[in-house]
């Protein structure tokens with residue numbers, strides 16, 4: 001048949017499109033996506049973030065953009081929003097949650113294509129795409145049709161999450177999208193009062209899985225209330241606490257993913 005590339009022409013102004021994906025919801029995919037994007041920014045790159053999570057777009061909330069609407073840039077073109085030096089477009093800014101939830105793969109891809117091609121991004125070194133969780137029809141179609149340079153897989157150390165992460169790796173491999181690496185989120189917890197380290201969901205599972213699958217391990221992020229609180233405040237931790245330990249971990253991950 002026709003070469004796969006024919007169905008996914010690149011986007012002239014965008015050097016690299018990177019998907020952040022997870023096998024299931026709730027593992028911290030969006031948290032990782034937004035903080036990695038800020039990590040890329042800190043490395044001196046021009047960054048955009050495209051929120052394609054049709055089941056629960058979280059970028060407007062994470063980036064304090066909930067009451068903002070993208071403006072027209074003339075014709076069909078839209079201007080992206082901007083937060084903390086990053087350009088942002090979210091499915092949540094374009095259609096209602098109820099609408100997006102019931103979309104099948106081809107509709108997700110056409111919305112994505114619109115967000116990639118009909119948004120005045122300007123030149124970007126990297127566009128981070130927050131994917132919908134899972135490995136269903138919508139995700140497979142996206143992985144196939146969007147010109148992805150690679151995918152970052154987010155997982156907790158827990159077996160069940162890892163099984164889903166493995167499915168994600170298999171899905172991207174099937175459509176020749178390189179796996180840039182695995183992030184182990186909620187890897188450990190350090191009690192703030194005693195400094196004792198707890199491995200709530202186990203520890204090291206994602207690193208072992210990365211080795212087994214022969215893909216890079218990008219790093220482990222602790223379960224830490226600051227990460228959650230900063231997200232809820234709409235100022236992700238890399239932005240809120242740039243000199244803190246988490247920002248450094250996210251920047252390290254970003255550097256490894258490049």
Ligand code: ADP
Pocket residue numbers: 022024025026027028029030031032058133185186221222223224225227228229231232
């Ligand atoms: P997903 O995108 O996989 O559904 P989210 O990024 O929305 O997951 O995270 C789910 C919840 O867990 C959010 O409330 C988020 O703030 C929180 N969270 C994610 N990662 C961490 C972490 N490392 N430490 C503490 N809370 C986290």
